[in-house]
Amino acid sequence: xxxxxxxxxxxxxxxxxxAVQQSPEFAALRKALRRFVFPATVAFLAWYxxxxxxxxxxxxxxxxxVTGHINVALIFGVLQFVSTFGLAWAYARYAARHLDPKxxxxxxxxxxxxxxxx
Amino acid sequence: xxxxAQGVDDTSRTWTLSLFVVLVIATLAITAWAGMxxxxxxxFYAGGRSFSGFQNGMALGxxxxxxxxxxxxxxxxxxSGYDGFLYSIGFLVAWLVALLLxxxxxxxxxxxxxxxxxxxxxxQRPVRxxxxxxxxxxxxxxxxxxxxxxxxLVALLLxxxxxxxFLGMTAAxxxxxxxxxxxxxxxxxxxxxxxKGTTYVQIIKAVLLLxxxxxxxxxxxxxxxxxLSGLLGTAAAESGQGEAFLNSGLKYGTEVSGDLWQTTVNKxxxxxxxxxxxxxxxxxxxxxxxxYTVPTAKAARKSVLWAIGxxxxxxxxxxxxxxxxxxxxxxxxxxxxxxxxxxxxxxxAQELGERFFGGDTGGAVLLAxxxxxxFATILAVVAGLTLASSxxxxxxxxxxxxxxxxxxxxxxxxxxxxxxxxxxxxVAILLAIFAQxxxxxxxxxxxxxxxxxxxxxxxxYSLFWKRFTTSGAVWAIYxxxxxxxxxxxxxxxxxxAENSMFPEADFAFFPLSxxxxxxIPVGFLCGxxxxxxxxxxxxxxxYAELEVRSLTGIGAH
Numbered sequence: 001x002x003x004x005x006x007x008x009x010x011x012x013x014x015x016x017x018x019a020v021q022q023s024p025e026f027a028a029l030r031k032a033l034r035r036f037v038f039p040a041t042v043a044f045l046a047w048y049x050x051x052x053x054x055x056x057x058x059x060x061x062x063x064x065x066v067t068g069h070i071n072v073a074l075i076f077g078v079l080q081f082v083s084t085f086g087l088a089w090a091y092a093r094y095a096a097r098h099l100d101p102k103x104x105x106x107x108x109x110x111x112x113x114x115x116x117x118x
Numbered sequence: 119x120x121x122x123a124q125g126v127d128d129t130s131r132t133w134t135l136s137l138f139v140v141l142v143i144a145t146l147a148i149t150a151w152a153g154m155x156x157x158x159x160x161x162f163y164a165g166g167r168s169f170s171g172f173q174n175g176m177a178l179g180x181x182x183x184x185x186x187x188x189x190x191x192x193x194x195x196x197x198s199g200y201d202g203f204l205y206s207i208g209f210l211v212a213w214l215v216a217l218l219l220x221x222x223x224x225x226x227x228x229x230x231x232x233x234x235x236x237x238x239x240x241x242q243r244p245v246r247x248x249x250x251x252x253x254x255x256x257x258x259x260x261x262x263x264x265x266x267x268x269x270x271l272v273a274l275l276l277x278x279x280x281x282x283x284f285l286g287m288t289a290a291x292x293x294x295x296x297x298x299x300x301x302x303x304x305x306x307x308x309x310x311x312x313x314k315g316t317t318y319v320q321i322i323k324a325v326l327l328l329x330x331x332x333x334x335x336x337x338x339x340x341x342x343x344x345x346l347s348g349l350l351g352t353a354a355a356e357s358g359q360g361e362a363f364l365n366s367g368l369k370y371g372t373e374v375s376g377d378l379w380q381t382t383v384n385k386x387x388x389x390x391x392x393x394x395x396x397x398x399x400x401x402x403x404x405x406x407x408x409x410y411t412v413p414t415a416k417a418a419r420k421s422v423l424w425a426i427g428x429x430x431x432x433x434x435x436x437x438x439x440x441x442x443x444x445x446x447x448x449x450x451x452x453x454x455x456x457x458x459x460x461x462x463x464x465x466x467a468q469e470l471g472e473r474f475f476g477g478d479t480g481g482a483v484l485l486a487x488x489x490x491x492x493f494a495t496i497l498a499v500v501a502g503l504t505l506a507s508s509x510x511x512x513x514x515x516x517x518x519x520x521x522x523x524x525x526x527x528x529x530x531x532x533x534x535x536x537x538x539x540x541x542x543x544x545v546a547i548l549l550a551i552f553a554q555x556x557x558x559x560x561x562x563x564x565x566x567x568x569x570x571x572x573x574x575x576x577x578x579y580s581l582f583w584k585r586f587t588t589s590g591a592v593w594a595i596y597x598x599x600x601x602x603x604x605x606x607x608x609x610x611x612x613x614x615a616e617n618s619m620f621p622e623a624d625f626a627f628f629p630l631s632x633x634x635x636x637x638i639p640v641g642f643l644c645g646x647x648x649x650x651x652x653x654x655x656x657x658x659x660x661y662a663e664l665e666v667r668s669l670t671g672i673g674a675h
Contacts, residue, residue: 015672017662029669037218045396048211052392055204055366056385063365068347069354073200073365080207081430088217088426095419103670110672 015110025109029102036094044087051080129479130468131276131284133486141494142303148318149311159528162312162535163230163509164410167675169317171417175424178408180320181502182209182399182425183327183432184260185267185460185495186562191433192466193459195440197449199353199363201370202440204388206433208395213429215400215574217422223581223668225409225418229675232406233514236576236595239660240588242523246514248595252572253403253510255599256565257503258546260404263561264503265550267460268300268496269293274461275489294551300500301547307501308508308539312532316501317411323498328432330491334463335435337470338442353444363444383629391563394634398566401573404506415671439463446470458559464488504546508538556619560611560631564602567634571598571641579645581668585656586649593648598641605633 020026054062054076062073156162169177184190187209194202228234233249273293278284284292307315342349354363367373371388374380399405409418443452443462446469455461464485471484512535517523576594579586605628606612612619614626630636667673 015663015666017666018659020666020670020672021662026666026669030665033669041215041218044211044214048207048392048396051207052204052389056371056388059365059367063361065361069350069361069364070347071361071364074203074350077200077203077207078434080211081434084211084214084426085430087214088423091218092419092423100416106670107672110670 020106020110023106025102025106029099029106032098032102036091036098040087040091044083047083048080051076130482130485133482134275134489137486137490138493141490141497145303145319145322145494145497146306148322149307149315152315152318153310153312156312156314159230159532161314162532163407163513165313165317167411167413169411169421171412171420172424173317173321174408174412174417174421175428176324177317177320177411178405178421178425179428179432180322180324180327180498181404181408182429183324183495184264184499184562185271185492186263186559187433188327188331188436188495189267189271189460189463189492190559191436192439192443192463193452193456193461194369195437196443196447196452196462196466197459198369199357199359199441199444200366201368203437204366204370204392205395206436208392209399210426210430210433212396212399213422213426215397216405217419217426219581220400220406220577221409221418221422222415224406224577225412225415226671226674227581227664227668228410230407230410230513231510232403232573232577233510233518235664236580236591237514237518238580238664239657240591243519244588245591246518248592249573249576250510250514250519252568252595252599253514254507254542255603256401256403256568256573257507258542258549259561259568260402260565261500261503261507261542261546262549262553263558263565264496264500265297265300265546266553266556266558268493268500269297269550269554270456271460271492271496272296274456275464275485275492290554293554297550297554298547300496301543301550303497304500304504305540305543307497308504308543309536313407313411313505316498316505317408319501320498323494324428326491326494328428330488331432331435331439334442334467334470334488335438337474338438338446338466341442341446341470341473349438349441349445353441356448357444358449386635387630387632390630390632390635393638394563394567394570394632397570397574397634397638399569401569401577402565403510403569403573404502406577407506407509408502410675415674439466442466442470464492500546504539504542507542508535511535511538511542557617558619560606563632564606567606567632567637568599568602570634571602571637572596573598575638575641575645579649580664583649584658584661586645587652587654587656589652589654590645590647590649594641594645597644597648598637601640602633602637605630605637609633 062071064072066072066075160166191202191205224235227238232253233246236249237245270293273289276284278289278292282289307319350364354360357363359368362368370391371385412418412421440462443466447465452459452462452465467488468481468485472478472481475484512531516534517531572595575598576591579590579594608626609628609631610618610626611631614624
């Protein structure tokens with residue numbers, strides 16, 4: 001199997017995908033993924049949109065100086081960096097706790113089935 | 119007039135040229151080594167899927183932080199202040215789309231190209247053809263902008279002014295020669311090194327770029343005794359714009375007093391740019407194929423996390439470079455060299471070298487170092503783009519459309535990919551020489567807009583929408599791509615304004631220079647319409663296979 005590293009299975013191996021897809025374990029995995037990524041995507045896009053809209057239409061507010069020459073625009077911009085780093089970190093943690101174990105369990109079960117039947 | 123040439127002429131040129139040569143030799147050696155280790159199609163297209171998350175994260179950074187980011191954003195900040203920062207933020211936040219919605223699922227379900235995922239549960243030929251058209255279009259736009267930029271940049275970095283000659287060449291000849299050299303190098307990297315060689319070139323470039331910008335950032339901050347407010351204040355004062363320099367509006371979304379229409383257009387243009395930046399990244403084919411170079415979805419996740427860290431830190435540093443150049447070099451001196459501001463970072467390097475490392479020689483050396491970093495940056499990005507388009511031509515168009523996806527010799531496919539790289543490279547060189555004197559910087563923003571309008575809708579629908587069909591995918595790609603390109607053709611970018619590509623002509627009826635605000639919704643709409651209007655039944659079994667594979671990695675390559 002020169003083509004696949006990290007998975008013990010060739011793509012053409014027969015797996016009953018429909019059965020896996022309809023299993024409660026898989027439904028739980030899908031739900032856990034979507035429960036995080038969909039709201040998170042909406043949230044960061046809204047937060048970014050707010051920043052772009054303020055930069056476009058609320059320049060007076062963005063120009064307010066907070067300390068010295070550091071104004072709201074700069075702080076808001078840096079906060080976009082902070083929120084991006086923060087969300088990336090939060091997702092990594094969530095995935096390691098709630099997604100990877102579920103995916104690994106499904107995979108292990110399928111691989112196990114395969115061995116006993118063949 | 120020519121500051122670079124005036125101060126350091128020969129010392130700097132000698133240093134710059136020597137460093138260029140060292141860089142070229144080093145990257146070619148690595149490419150040759152990678153080429154010897156590449157045997158299978160898997161090696162050529164996906165680097166053997168053997169890179170670690172960290173390595174691929176660096177390579178993603180190397181692929182992404184183009185000369186447009188490094189020199190372009192520093193230049194915009196140096197000349198127009200805060201507006202350059204808007205670019206950085208869009209470019210960074212965009213990675214969250216890749217992290218949350220695309221990277222892992224794509225890694226699990228695809229093999230070599232973006233089309234692997236799009237065509238997974240669809241009829242192969244129409245979808246692969248569309249994806250290939252879009253991949254090549256996006257990559258050529260991006261490539262052209264980088265290569266034309268490289269030509270004028272290297273001429274500037276070597277201090278060849280318009281009326282100077284260098285080794286008997288005029289500036290125009292030197293620019294054309296640079297385009298040819300860059301083009302030949304990228305062909306060699308891809309043809310010999312494949313994905314492995316390209317990845318190493320990108321890793322080297324990322325390291326050099328980060329070290330170079332970190333050194334300059336520390337020196338800038340040192341010059342201001344680590345007082346950020348002092349740096350900003352000096353930059354604002356030197357710019358002659360005062361505090362407005364530290365807020366958006368000097369370059370993008372500019373308010374034109376007494377002209378409400380133009381003000382509205384400018385502001386909508388800024389929104390359009392913001393949208394294209396944040397949604398474009400996750401649809402760029404040369405970024406997407408990087409996810410195949412790691413063994414698992416977890417490693418793909420890790421590589422995006424590293425990429426976000428590296429790219430984020432880099433963009434924060436460009437803030438110091440841009441404002442540092444405004445404060446220490448000054449906008450007038452920068453504009454005298456290059457009205458677009460691309461030399462802000464190199465000039466800043468020269469200034470810092472003179473201040474901190476003993477006069478002219480120090481300036482010459484630091485300038486040469488940063489010039490070499492910029493050169494490495496260009497090489498790594500163009501190689502990635504050439505690889506993405508040649509992979510798609512060979513794997514999608516040749517193997518799956520012309521040969522109907524019959525099981526075949528993969529070595530033959532790789533041979534086709536190598537010829538495709540040669541062809542794409544040759545076309546890019548010719549186009550870039552032809553476009554040498556045109557203002558093509560907008561092509562990068564256009565590439566992002568096309569990626570966001572054509573590719574992203576198709577990718578997201580494919581991965582998340584059960585009902586999505588072949589016609590939906592084809593409509594989304596052609597609809598988004600076509601709308602974006604047409605709107606740019608009929609925008610002030612091409613005609614009807616002083617700084618248009620063809621200022622004499624006027625066939626512009628679309629007022630925005632970035633099409634994203636219209637073309638991205640059109641792309642999503644087309645994908646939806648194409649699906650609901652077709653009688654085609656979605657293949658439930660194939661969707662189950664795609665969903666199971668993308669989420670769990672069962673059956674992944």
